[in-house]
Amino acid sequence: MEAIRTYQMILRKVLQLMKYTHIVFDVDGTLLDSEDAVLLSFQKMLFTIQEKMYPLEELRFSLGIPGHDALARMKVEPLEDAFRIWGEYEKEFSYSIKPFKEIPSTLSQLKRNGIQMGVITSRTREEYAAVVPPFGLDHYFEHILCAEDSPGHKPDPAPMLRYMELSGAGKENVLYIGDSAYDCRCAHGAGVDFALALWGCRAPEGISPEYALEKPEDVLSL
Structure with a gap:
């Protein structure tokens, strides 16, 4: 018991010296290499509905960005049907999704x-459940x-503000890792x-960004 108490005391002191005690990750392009699945399924859905190959x-x-925002930008209607079809097509290309090395x-x-650690993603819960838990990362x-x-959704700061509310973390102790300008604006906002x-x-x-990381393990140096 004494050894355990000593370890816990040392750990608390180490954490007090650390600036970042919370690290939050984006999913697509950060945790998972899902670019091919997202783009190919989007392309196929648009061809199905609009009969145009982009x-x-x-x-x-x-x-x-949220799928509904992408669909609205492409003026796809009916939106909910398009969103459902896009999700179905993404499953066809799910073989290409994998965690980054x-x-x-x-x-x-x-x-x-x-x-x-936490996650802030523009995916819906259903979409998240389809791609992250299967790799044992959840x-x-x-x-x-x-x-x-x-x-609000990225680039709005609402998701990050909600994370801090749930976790009790101070903004100075949180680092958000993402791959896009939307992620950066969400964090800085x-x-x-x-x-x-x-x-x-x-x-x-x-x-x-405050930091540009070449590979995932670079975050350990922070």
Whole structure:
């Protein structure tokens, strides 16, 4: 018992010295390499409904924003039917979704270090359940904020403000890791530091993170 108390005391002192005690992750482009599945299913859905084949580059804007917003931008109607079809097609391409290399080991090490972790994603809960738990990553996260869980969506700061409300974390102790300008604006709007996941980011120009991480394990150095 004495050894356990000593360990707990040391851990508390270490955590007091650490700036970031909460690390929050985006899903697509950060935890998971899902770009092909998202874009190919979006392309197929648009061809089914609008009978037009869009180049994938024209659809890249859809990465990192709520699906309903992407559909509205493409003027797809009826919206709910399109959203359902898109989800069905994404399942066809789910074979291409996988965690980025080093993500599982990095999450495991962060947990051993006593870091509390969470997720903020533009996916709905149903969409999240289809892609993250199958890889055995779900148990690392104490708070998972999906599209339904806050009044606003990225780039609005509402999801991050909701995370801090649920976790009790101060903004100075939270780091958000994502791959897009939407993620950065969400973090900064809530007064939280942002780390850019270069391993999943296709367009880093114009994004102003506190940190630019080349690979997932780089977060351990923070």
